[in-house]
Amino acid sequence: MTSSCGRPGCDGARATAGNDPDCADCAPAVPGGALSTDGFLGPAPTGVTASAAPRAGGRTVPDPRLPPDGSFVGTSRTLGSRRSVPGRMPRSESPVRSVRVRPATSSGWAPGRGRLGAGLVTVPEVPQADPRTAVSADPRVPEHRRFCGRADCGARVGRSRGGRPGRTEGFCTRCGHPYSFVPKLHAGDLVHEQYEVVGCLAHGGQGWIHLAVDHAVSDRWVVLKGLPGTADDDALAVAVPVLRHLAEIEHPNIVRIHNFVEHPDPRTGSLDGYIVMEYIGGRSLREIANERTTADRGRRAPLPVEQACAYGLEALEALGHLHSRNLLYCDFKPDNAIQQQDRLKLIDMGAVRRIDDTGGPVHGTAGYQAPEVAVLGPSVASDLYTVARTIAVLVFDFQGFTTVYADSLPPPEHIDVFNEYESLYRFLVRATDPDPTRRFASAGEMAEQLTGVLREVVALRTGQPRPALSALFGPELGCPAADPFPGPAGWRPDAGPVRAALAPVAATALALPVPHPDPDDPCAGFLAGLAAPAPRGMLTALASAPADSAERRLREARALLETGDPQAAAGALKAAEATNDGDWRVVWYRGVVALAAGDAEGAAWAFDAVYDAFPGETAPKLALAVCAELLGQADNAAEYYRSVWTTDPGFVSAAFGLARVRLAVGDRTGAVLALESVPEASVHSTAARMATVRARLTGDGGAPAGPDDLVAAAWQVERLRDLGLDAVRREQLTVEVLSAALAGVQTGEARRAVHGISGAGDGNRPGVGASLLGSRPDERGLRLGLERSYRALARLAQRGEERIDLVERANRCRPRTWM
Incomplete structure (x- = not known):
């Protein structure tokens, strides 16, 4: 079925079944390639024109190398709930000019039921059906899919005119190139005295694809794919070497090429070339996608993000293998990938060409082909x-x-999946950057980042962590804000519970993950042999380095930061940038230096650029979370902290950060849940339990803690004592719990507090009866308990003045008596 196009000035028609993306009359040809329209969706919304199409990554933000003082005028567009954190900057302004990374390593893919899904997600299997059921009963090409096959033309051909049906054979009126949409092979034809044709399977951009039986090899099923133009001797001379390479390729994600044969055209008598390939039973990605429909007028429902990412990983593995053989696939799209059981395979190898081939036609598909192919030709990046x-x-x-969006992405604020998964959006933006030099450098690097995105998506959807070692960053270096609820200087426990407070900003910056050193750096061996002395000792050792390399400068900048001199560190960083401009490590350290100096906004620009370059990495999101928290953007910080902590529990600082920002917005329950999620096996488990006690004592809106929270806090203190908490911190926490209970009693909550604390508890937190940490839950009992704890702390005090202060506190807390 068809319907009117609906675009202004066009009276064409488009398919309504969802199998064709655009109107046949106004769909553009692929510049520099053979036109092959493809897709699943309808035309662009009425009223949207190409001139109004937002480019991918159209946000404009200040360059982090420039001070945010108004000297660079720009606007910031945020993504999702991130309202003020710097957004993705245009590549022309990004400081990561030429991303240089170590060779991509294994992504840590765990063995799963099958390769598809990378061990992270289970993709429904596609059973192999009887090949005969795939044969088309009426092999015809709809008029709206008829285009000239000449690479530099792509005009509409074979269309109805004046009530007469379109011709299935003829010559293009624009360039004179012959066209034919009639199958050249028919059931029963014997090709090369070996392959008996069964019928037509489908029509692609380069002609009909036929199913056949190989009578020479156990009557196996094969596919015959025509190669247009091979009747020309020069074209055949170019095609044969490529076909020989394809025949040598054996990869589980690439269709196997068995042979290349010729068969006479029944109409002209000229010899046409055919690739003989293995038959892949299953369904193409197009078919899998089209099977999903919504109740809204039968439109196609998108695939789950994790399933699409799994398909992308399989495709990248296949393309990476072709690239290693000096070949380009050129025409990857949903039609050219078939899922068979738990494996994805590339089919239709007719567009494959050598990387160093600068001549001949380039076959591609509108909406998928990179924009630069028309001028520069295909490449690994395309x-x-x-x-x-x-x-x-x-x-x-x-x-x-x-x-409208033939070479761009829609505005992210209108796409739900982009708002839900920012890392996916950034991944797509970099991979489709208009400048091919700013895309991923290899299939391995792109797969590494896509795997990181997939881990995040799966973790957020299931709530189950999906950690993995990074090829670019080491682990976080400690957790300086491990106790996010410390008392003020000198520890004044009678001041009551306090709000969250960040650890010193410089310590937080230095605790961020450190990039792995560049193994190709001239000083790599020298730096690897250095011990880890004090910062001053490190600076002395670096003075004897064999070369003044970027890696040496970065190590020097870090050592200067550790000495508390961010200005000197910034100077060393400038020298490193001059040595190797564009190295992403320089941008990362620029953010670290800015953060250590208290410039959270400047740090955010740099970390944001690294996040753009490596959307699958955890470290940039953690750094952006810290910056957002310092800038007072609690919602942004919470989203980044949650993403990091849900994906990889190895970043414990994210749990503490999430607790801080949730408590800052009054979500005490959320803060407690974040802290309680720190596993007992963590070295920061004790600090998390202590922080949980203090979080529970922070009443909503500044009100005193309720009975349930007092009971839970007391139970946590008792549990910490059983786990070996030292006497000083145990008594300090006891003072805080009893002080909170006393505050409730003094504000008229005495009776409710007594009845609440005397409850029976539950299976995990037993009730304390008429006792709260050994004290009766009334004013007299709480005062006696406070006095007891203060005197115990006085006995443990190391300094005389501290001991005197604690004794005075004990006396002030003691209830009035006659003696």
Whole structure:
């Protein structure tokens, strides 16, 4: 079925079944390549024109190398709930000019039921059906899918005119190139005296694809794929070397090429070339996607993000293998990938060409082909571009991806999946950057980051952590804010519970993960052999380095930061940038130096740029969370902290940060849950339990803690004592609990407090009867308990003045008596 196009000035028609993306009359051809329209969705919304299409990553923010003093005028567009944290900057302004990373390593993929899903997600299997059921009963090409096959033309051909049906064979009126949409092979034809044709499977951008039986090899099923233009000797001379390479490729994600044969055209008698490939039973990604429909007029429902990412990883593995063989695939799209059981395979190898081939036609598909191919030709970067575009088409209702957004992404604020998964959006933005030099450098690097995005998506959807070692960053270096609720200087427990307070900012900056050193740096061996002396000793050792390299300068900048001199560290960083401009490590350390100096906004710009470059890494999100917290953006900080902590519990500082920002907005329950989620196996478990006690004592809106929280806090203190908490901290926590209970009694909550604390408790937190940490829950009993704890602290005090102060506190707390 078809319907009118609906675009102003066009009276064409488009399919309504969801199998074709755009109107046949106004869909553009692929510049520099053979036109092959493809997709699942309808046209762009009425009224949207190409000139109004927002470019991918259209946000403009200050360059982090410039001071945010108004000398650079820009606007900030945020993503999702991130209202003020610096957003993704245009690549032309990003300080990460040429991302240089170590060779991609294993992503830590765990063995699963099958390869598809990378051990992180289970993708429904697709059973292999009887090949005969896949044969088309009436092999016809709809008129709205008929285009000239000449690479530099792509005009509409074979269309109805004046009430007459369109011709299935003829010549293009624009360039004169012949076209034919009639199958050249028919059931029963014997090709090369070996392959008996069964029928047509489908029509692609380069002709019909036929199913056949190989009578020479156990009557196995094979596919015959025509190669247009091979009747020309020059074209055949170019195609044969590529076909030989393809025949040598054996990879589980790539269709196997068995042979290359020729068969005479029944109409002209000229010899046409055919690739003989293995038959892959299953369903293409297009078919899998089209099977999902919504109740809203039968539109296609997007695939789950994790399933689309799993497909992308399989495709990248296949493309990476081709690239290692000096070949480009050129035309990856949902039609050209078939899932068979638990494996994804690339099919249709007709567009494959050598990387160093600068001539011949380039075959691609509108909406998937990179924009620079028309001028620069295909490349590794353009191959990776097609994978990202395919993922985008699969995960959201990407209307107009062949027209309005042919080389861009829609505004993120209008796409739910982008708002839910910012890392996915940043991944797609980098992979489809208009500048090919700013995309991922290899399939391995792109797969590494996509795996990180997939881990985050799965963790957020299931609540189950999906940690993995990073190829770029080490672990966080401690947790300086391990106790997010400390008392003020000198510890004044009678001041009552206090609000969250960050650890010293410089210590927080230095605790962030450190980038792995560049193994190709001239000083890599020298630096690896250095011990870890005090910062001054490190600076002395660095003076004897064999070369003045970027890695040496970065190590010097860190040592200067550790001495408390951020200005000197900034100077060393400038020298490192001059040595190796564009190294992402320089940008990362620029953020660390700015954060240590108290410039949270400047640090956020740098960390944001690293997040753009490596959207699958955890470290940039943790750093942005710290910056957002310092800038007072509790909602932004909470989202980043939650993402980090849910994905990888190894970053314990994220749990404390999440507790801080939740408590800051009055969500005491959320803060307690975040702290209680720190596992007992963690070295910060004791600090988390202590912080839980203090969080429970922080009443909502400044009100005294209620009976349930007092009981829970007391139970936690008792549990900490059983776990070996030292006497000083145990008595300090006891003072805080009893002080909170006394505050409730003194504000008229005495009776309710007594009855509440005397409850029976539950299976996890037993009731304390008429006792709260050994004291009766009334004013007299609480005062006696406070006096007892203060005197115990006085006995444990190391300094005389502290002992005297604690004794005086004990006397003030003692209830009035006659003696």
